[in-house]
Amino acid sequence: MFMVGRRDLKSTHEDAVIRGFIEHLKARGSLVKIIGKPEPPDAIVDIDGKKTWIEVTDAFLDQAHAIGLTSGASDDVTHRSDSRRLIIDPDDTFRESLLTVIDKKYSKASIQAVARANGPGILLVGIFTPFNTATGIASEEQCSIGNLAKKNSIQVFSQIYVYDGTGNRTFLLVYQNA
Template sequence: MVLRKDLKDAHENSVLSTFKDYIKEKGSILKVENRPDPPDAFVEIDNNKTWIEITDAFFSDSVAKSITSYAAHDKTHQPSESGLFIDPDAITSERVESVIKKKLTKSTMIELANLHGSGILLVGLFGPFFDINVIENHFSTGFEIQMQEQKVFGSIYLYETCSEKVHKYKKIK
């Protein structure tokens, strides 16, 4: 039984666990040192210390409420709104750009980068139209330039849930 207040921690532990597996598949070793919040974790990858921040991009606020209320045993599920969506590619790319920009400009993230060097951002994709393999093809040119020029995150990965306890990762920076 997961209470709504415990969802964030359970979610982050799951993402860190599967990211550790992903890093291992790439031939590296990730060790979680501690979880102060912020950031979501200080880690060591192949004896190099860094930090990880986890955020999520939902197709809409309605989808976010639906997913989180369904997962919490102490909340009544709120189904997402139905309707016609025009240009879902534009909506999904805007949502991903928005959550990344928010992290790039957040004072705590900038302070962490100034103190500990650039970190790693893991961005979860939640919604019916997200496709981890094509989403970055729809980013605006200005956003792509901003992502490459920023110094807060040395690496940015998108992830999506493939099956229970498994995430698929794609590095976009």
């Protein structure tokens, strides 16, 4: 297994997600080119002649699950297992986590500044829960994600996609500003 330092894990993950998203768009006939990676955002891209930007975030079942997954992929921290514990109301727990990470991106001053300077971008949200998939989340949470996006006074994202954080990455559009 390929291991990286904890500090490099985020960047390596974001690069892989962006590459996967670009392949997703290309498979649907789009022409995509990475223009830059200023951080923030995670990437500035040209999609079919239109300049936009991409931000990547992850929604984990909860903090213990996040630590269990990320410590297992890092070579400079001790792995902390996330097994043998009881999860009460996993759907509600994950829904709260999902909406919180999206709301944090909307509220983050640096991301708002990017949106003001470049227009609304694209948010890619990794789904990391053993109790559901991106397909299930796209179906079950599309309305709540759309409501969250619409309640914000600043239009930060024109599109929000979810994807399975592990396994095959299929990107599913859950919000698009009309």
